[in-house]
Amino acid sequence: MSEPQGSEGTTQRLPVIEKAPDQRDQSASAAAYGPPPVLEDGAGGGERRFWSARRVPAGIVALLLLLVAGIFLYDIAAVRADRPAMHWRRELARQLAERPLDDIWVLVGAGVAAALGLWLIVLATTPGLRGVLPMSRTHPDVRAGLHRDAAAMVLRDRAMEVAGVQSARVRMRRTKADVRAVSHFRELDDVRADLDVTLTEAITALGLSRPPALSVHVARTTRKKG
Numbered sequence: 001m002s003e004p005q006g007s008e009g010t011t012q013r014l015p016v017i018e019k020a021p022d023q024r025d026q027s028a029s030a031a032a033y034g035p036p037p038v039l040e041d042g043a044g045g046g047e048r049r050f051w052s053a054r055r056v057p058a059g060i061v062a063l064l065l066l067l068v069a070g071i072f073l074y075d076i077a078a079v080r081a082d083r084p085a086m087h088w089r090r091e092l093a094r095q096l097a098e099r100p101l102d103d104i105w106v107l108v109g110a111g112v113a114a115a116l117g118l119w120l121i122v123l124a125t126t127p128g129l130r131g132v133l134p135m136s137r138t139h140p141d142v143r144a145g146l147h148r149d150a151a152a153m154v155l156r157d158r159a160m161e162v163a164g165v166q167s168a169r170v171r172m173r174r175t176k177a178d179v180r181a182v183s184h185f186r187e188l189d190d191v192r193a194d195l196d197v198t199l200t201e202a203i204t205a206l207g208l209s210r211p212p213a214l215s216v217h218v219a220r221t222t223r224k225k226g
Helices: 027-035 055-080 088-098 105-123 148-160 188-206
Strands: 132-134 143-148 163-171 178-184 213-220
Touching: 055 105, 088 143, 132 148, 143 148, 148 178, 148 188, 178 188, 188 213
Parallel strands: 178 213
Antiparallel strands: 132 143, 163 178
């Protein structure tokens, strides 16, 4: 679904039809987003992040191990068949036997091997999928996650519903939601207060396991003089 974009890639407020006092947008907004779901007994709490499958790193490591193992296996079979070992293996053995430990190439090779090993350890011990925010469980056997872009879109749409907001940008992180709005009328303190209330309710309605902290910045629109 495409959204109208401003000159800086921000969502602009669309024209709305004035409704009767008993049919204001607040009631429609509350019905659209609604309160967060009620958790069952024993469900919810601090949910852990989703683990990434790490298919690309695992595939690269598996391919490299397969190639190295295949080359060594072929060389060992050739030696067992009374054929000379490959030149590269004899040269490698000679270099390792003759070069001192403080040689620059030995240190570079050790550094590269250590960096690759550290990278694999980090991949094995971290969950990944930083773009997916875990949601509170409404059922013990069901886990759900919300993409950061989707959460940012919801907060941006709610921010655009506040009177006086001309445009809004939302940067969603794992622990913080940074909202920057531009107001073209009303006092900035009043707009900021309304944004705090509206966006706090919106974050609660997202149903996230660890709701991010809210940071709101409101600035006055700057009109270019012709």
